[in-house]
Structures are given as C-alpha cells and as structure tokens.
Amino acid sequence: MAVGIVLVSHSEKVTEGLKELLHQVVGEGKIVSAGGDEDGIGTIFERIQAALEEVEGETIVFYDLGSAKMNAEMAIEVAERDDIHLTSAPIVEGAYLAAVESSIGKSLEDIKASLEKEFHIEED
Amino acid sequence: MAVGIVLVSHSEKVTEGLKELLHQVVGEGKIVSAGGDEDGIGTIFERIQAALEEVEGETIVFYDLGSAKMNAEMAIEVAERDDIHLTSAPIVEGAYLAAVESSIGKSLEDIKASLEKEFHIEED
Amino acid sequence: MNLDVQTTIAWIQKLNDKIQSNKDHLTSLDRAIGDGDHGINMARGFQEVSKVIEGAEFSSPSDVLKKVATTVMSKVGGASGPLYGTAFLKMSMANKEETVDGDGLAGMLEEALAGIKQRGKAEKGEKTMVDVWEPVVEAMNEEFDSGRLREVAQSSMEATEELKATKGRAAYLKDRSIGHLDPGSVSSFYLFEAMAEALEESE
Amino acid sequence: MNLDVQTTIAWIQKLNDKIQSNKDHLTSLDRAIGDGDHGINMARGFQEVSKVIEGAEFSSPSDVLKKVATTVMSKVGGASGPLYGTAFLKMSMANKEETVDGDGLAGMLEEALAGIKQRGKAEKGEKTMVDVWEPVVEAMNEEFDSGRLREVAQSSMEATEELKATKGRAAYLKDRSIGHLDPGSVSSFYLFEAMAEALEESE
Ligand SMILES: Nc1ncnc2c1ncn2[C@@H]1O[C@H](COP(=O)(O)OP(=O)(O)O)[C@@H](O)[C@H]1O
Ligand SMILES: Nc1ncnc2c1ncn2[C@@H]1O[C@H](COP(=O)(O)OP(=O)(O)O)[C@@H](O)[C@H]1O
Ligand SMILES: [Mg+2]
Ligand SMILES: [Mg+2]
Numbered sequence A, B: 001m002a003v004g005i006v007l008v009s010h011s012e013k014v015t016e017g018l019k020e021l022l023h024q025v026v027g028e029g030k031i032v033s034a035g036g037d038e039d040g041i042g043t044i045f046e047r048i049q050a051a052l053e054e055v056e057g058e059t060i061v062f063y064d065l066g067s068a069k070m071n072a073e074m075a076i077e078v079a080e081r082d083d084i085h086l087t088s089a090p091i092v093e094g095a096y097l098a099a100v101e102s103s104i105g106k107s108l109e110d111i112k113a114s115l116e117k118e119f120h121i122e123e124d
Numbered sequence C, D: 001m002n003l004d005v006q007t008t009i010a011w012i013q014k015l016n017d018k019i020q021s022n023k024d025h026l027t028s029l030d031r032a033i034g035d036g037d038h039g040i041n042m043a044r045g046f047q048e049v050s051k052v053i054e055g056a057e058f059s060s061p062s063d064v065l066k067k068v069a070t071t072v073m074s075k076v077g078g079a080s081g082p083l084y085g086t087a088f089l090k091m092s093m094a095n096k097e098e099t100v101d102g103d104g105l106a107g108m109l110e111e112a113l114a115g116i117k118q119r120g121k122a123e124k125g126e127k128t129m130v131d132v133w134e135p136v137v138e139a140m141n142e143e144f145d146s147g148r149l150r151e152v153a154q155s156s157m158e159a160t161e162e163l164k165a166t167k168g169r170a171a172y173l174k175d176r177s178i179g180h181l182d183p184g185s186v187s188s189f190y191l192f193e194a195m196a197e198a199l200e201e202s203e
C-alpha cells in the first residue's frame, strides 16, 4: 500500500475498529490510529504527531469533528512535510475508499480526486 | 432524546466507540450499537433486529458499507414499522448531527432534512 | 424432476458440503476483489443451516426453505447473508405445494432472482451473483432441466471472470476486478449444482 | 507594567489555580452548549503546565510561553488545546526580550489572536473565545493597562451569553445556545484576569 492513512477520531475505539475493518479489506498497509485522549473522548496532538511519524511518505489524514481537525492541522504544520493531506471526507466511508485505492497503488493526488468526487467536497 | 439512533457498522468497536462519543456530547439518549459479527468484521441481521427492538419509537439508522445497508434494510422490513428511517449519511458525522438534534427535541423529519442539507444526499 | 421435502433437504445438505469443502477457495476469490470473507461467511452460515434442518420436521419444500432463509439471514452476514436470505425467503413464498414440479421450480427461481435484484440493486453485467442467477432463470423458464441448470450455472459463473465490477468494494478496483471470478457467483453455482444433483438422485 | 520571567511564571500559575478551582464551572458551561469537557480538558492540561514550569530555568518570558504552548498542545486536547496552544506559541514568538513592556504585551496578544482566528477559522460574534480576545486586543492596542484588561475581558466574556453559536456542536443548537456563557470565553477571562493580577503584583 503506497499512501498511508492516519485516522483521527475523538474515540480510540472508533479508530482502532476502523483500522481493523480496513485491514480486513486491503490486507496489510500503513493505517495508523490516533484516537481518543487520556480521559477517553477527545483528541491529543501528541498522538497525531506520533502517528504521522509512524506512517512516513505520502499520507492522508481523516478526522471526525472540528476540534480533531485543529489538532490534526497543528500536527501537520509542525511536521513540516508537504506529502500529508488532511481531508474533510467522512472518516469511515472516506478511509475505506482511500484504503482500497491505496492498496491498488493509486497516488495521493488520485485519492484526493476520488474523495472529492465521491463526497462532493472541495479539498485545498 | 426523542429520536433513537441505531448504529450499524462492520466493526463493533466502531459502533461502541461512536456510541460513547455521542453519549458524551448529548448525555443520555437512545443510542444503540449493532456492529460486527461473530468472527469480528461484518454485520449480522439479528443484531440489527435486536437494536431496533431496543430503541422503539422514531428511529434513525446509520450504516457504514453497502452490505450493512442490505442487512439494515432487511431488518427494517421485517420490523414492519413506519417510524424507522435508514439514512445514507456518513455514520460518524451523520450520527453526531442526529444525536445533537435529537437531544434538543427535533423530530425524525427535521433530522432527515438536516442530514440531506449537510451531506448533499437525497433520502427517500 | 420434482422437488419434495426430502429432496429439498438433500439439496441444502449438498450445498453445505460444497461450501465447507470450498471455503478457502471462496475466501481467496473474495480476497482478490472483495474483503476476503465470503468463504468464512458462507461456511459459518450454512454450517448452522445444516444443523437446524437436520433434526426438524417439515411439511413442504416451502417449509424447509423458510427455515433456511431465516438461518441464512441471521448467520451468514456480509452482503451474501441478506442476498441469499432474501433468495430463499422468496423461493419459500413462491410455491407452497408439497411437491413442486419443473414449472413450479422455474417460478421459484424467478422470484428469488427478483428478490436478489431488489435487495442488492444490481443488474446483470455488474459482476455479482445476479450474473449467474439471471441466465439460469432465463434458461429454466424455457424448460426446467437439471443438466441444463448445471451447464448454464457453470458457464455464466465462469463468464464473471471477464466482467468489470461496479458494486461494493470491487467497484473501486474497477478494471482490476477483471480477470477474477466473482465469489458470490461461484457460491451461486454451488447452489445450482447441488440442486441439480439432488433432483437427479431423487428420480 | 512589564512582564519578566518571574511575572510570566506567576501569571501562568495563577491561571492554573483559577482553572483548577473553576473546573466544574467550566465543565457545566460546556455541558449546556458543548460536550461537557472544557473543565476537564483545561484542568488536565494546565496541571501539567504548572508542573513543567515549576522546576525549569527560563531566560525570557518567550521561553516560558513556549514551554506552556507545547505542553498545552500536547495535554489539553479538544478544540481548546490547539487554540490555546497556538495562542501561547504566537505570544512566545512575538517578543523575545527579557522584559516585555506594555507595547510589547499588546503586540503579543495581537499575534495570539491572529493565531486563534487562523486556527479556528472563527470571527467575532460566533460565540467563541475570539469574542473575548478581540475586544481585549483592541483595548490594549490603545494603551496597555491591567485594570482595563480585566474590565474588558470580563464584560466581553459576559456578553457571550447573548450570542448565537455558529461553530462546533453549539452550532447545531443554534438559538438554544443563546442564554449560556461560552466556556472558552470564560477560561480566556481567567487567562487575562491572571495576567492582570501578576502584572499588578510585580509592580
Ligand atoms: N449489491 C449486490 N447485488 C448482488 N450481489 C452482490 C451485491 N453485493 C455483493 N454481492 C455478491 O456477494 C458476494 C460477496 O459476498 P460476501 O463476501 O459474503 O459479502 P461482503 O461483500 O459483504 O464481504 C459478491 O461476490 C457478489 O456476488
Ligand atoms: N473554531 C473555534 N474558534 C475559536 N474558538 C473555538 C472554536 N471552537 C471552539 N472554540 C472554543 O473552545 C471552547 C470549547 O473547548 P473544549 O470544550 O475544550 O473543546 P471541544 O469543543 O473540542 O470539546 C469553546 O467554548 C470556544 O470558546
Ligand atoms: Mg466479502
Ligand atoms: Mg465482508
């Protein structure tokens, strides 16, 4: 799987479960879960940062709610890499599409285009 | 919370985690998780059926992938109730919106309309 | 070429045998264009079906098929659970006679196909089990014959290799789905093969 | 009215004290229009901030604020984590002098506000902490004064009660958000109140 996937949700169970689901669909592949905070529901910048480091290379990041987005944006800025894309596509459905496309060797650009088409979103 | 929410995903962790997240946002409320199958990733008609029975009253059902949809449709047909709506809105983002609106007393019709607007979908 | 209770049970048991011995084959086909669980789903569900119909008493094929339907719905899971569940349910509703003749069988299969298409919203050519069920129904509507049933099921199953998927995960794979058999079409072939065998042995 | 290392530490410790003793208040405000975790998020994060700056040596206010920023980013979570994290980071970058005077302080706050707005994409009037930060920055740009700082922070915090939310969960609540104080605006008031107290005590 070429493009890595980072899952940022307020719930660690959601990202862990989603990761398992995607692994069953695409087999191996760089899918990293960065969900939850120390008291349960929330997101933590440090976990996202660690996830981005774990993936390396072209990466697409999914988030669930607005505050997860801010933490993800911050982690991406701090990483100072230009091969990471933060998408507003829905986390479960979007990550499924991205995982399948990545597993057949699509590039980050291709996957971005597919997400835009499928979910009627405009990415920057 | 007036309108109940049933979450159907291939992963039990996803629906359980999402349920916890929604409970933190809206407090108490009828949110039932019906995810996974006996071997892990999948959906099982029986669990959805049980979830629908547990909720009672106006209910909105979210699913993740196509086969979850079929199982949900079948369970809804068998239930022979006309107060259940199956939505194609994204499961995490859609259920969040629905939970918030339900918690402030919105009706099933109102929530359907909000989901259509927010996610550019057409519901029947 | 008539279906009675005993033949119906033999059909389903033969189907279960085929599924159990081809579990890995179905799973590896699904790994190529799906999520790799079709063998697991079918084996789990039909194991249960086999157990459930073994001890029970039935008054008609419809009776057996209804039991099969509800067990499949509850235990198979995935897309194939609701699809096969619907198929068996429609068959059980289509004909309630104690012994179903060739025309009756053709009518049952036709109803099952309609149920599958309604449930899955797939049309022929989209690389799903519909690509086996539809040619089979067309052929059996001309004349019900177990030899022809086996033949048409097999050739249309094989023809799914060249189709491009537009449903489910395989749809995202698009052109890459070409060159692989559709797993649900292969399990549907087993269903028809088992039916043909049971009917022939009952003669 | 100058900020040195010691005053900066006093400011942050006072802020932590206020957060710890108002943890339940912040949480119950967030329960009304958010998800009920603002007190928990802030108390967890600033507890850690307090511990981290206690032992350490710093050469400038900028130095202290940078440490606060990275700890807040890592430990607060939620929306307020990245927002306050960004605010403290921008303050630490805006002025690196050993002692920051009134003009320097106004400049720091202005940069922090810009960071919050860029991060959260909120404008004034949307019932967020911006509704406290923006009036404060405007007033301090005229003339930095601790009494005025406290006054403006308090009145603009109180004014959020009448605003309608358009961001985050509260946005879905729309009109129902009216009549409740915005939790992040209340914690922002504590930040400015603590700053005013620390500056006054250092004189
Ligand atoms: N919408 C559909 N209509 C008809 N058949 C379908 C549809 N979706 C899937 N199938 C059939 O089901 C098979 C896959 O079943 P299975 O692997 O058990 O379920 P899942 O796809 O949920 O993992 C496919 O090979 C195909 O024949
Ligand atoms: N986009 C935003 N821009 C500015 N401030 C925001 C924004 N979103 C939330 N806030 C502030 O954060 C506060 C909520 O913080 P907190 O409860 O800790 O995070 P969360 O909303 O993720 O649970 C709100 O009261 C508001 O003042
Ligand atoms: Mg499968
Ligand atoms: Mg499956």
Ligand SMILES: [Mg+2]
Pocket: D030, D034, D035, D036, D037, D038, D078
């Ligand atoms: Mg909150």
Ligand SMILES: [Mg+2]
Pocket: A041, A042, A067, D035, D037, D078, D079
């Ligand atoms: Mg929160």
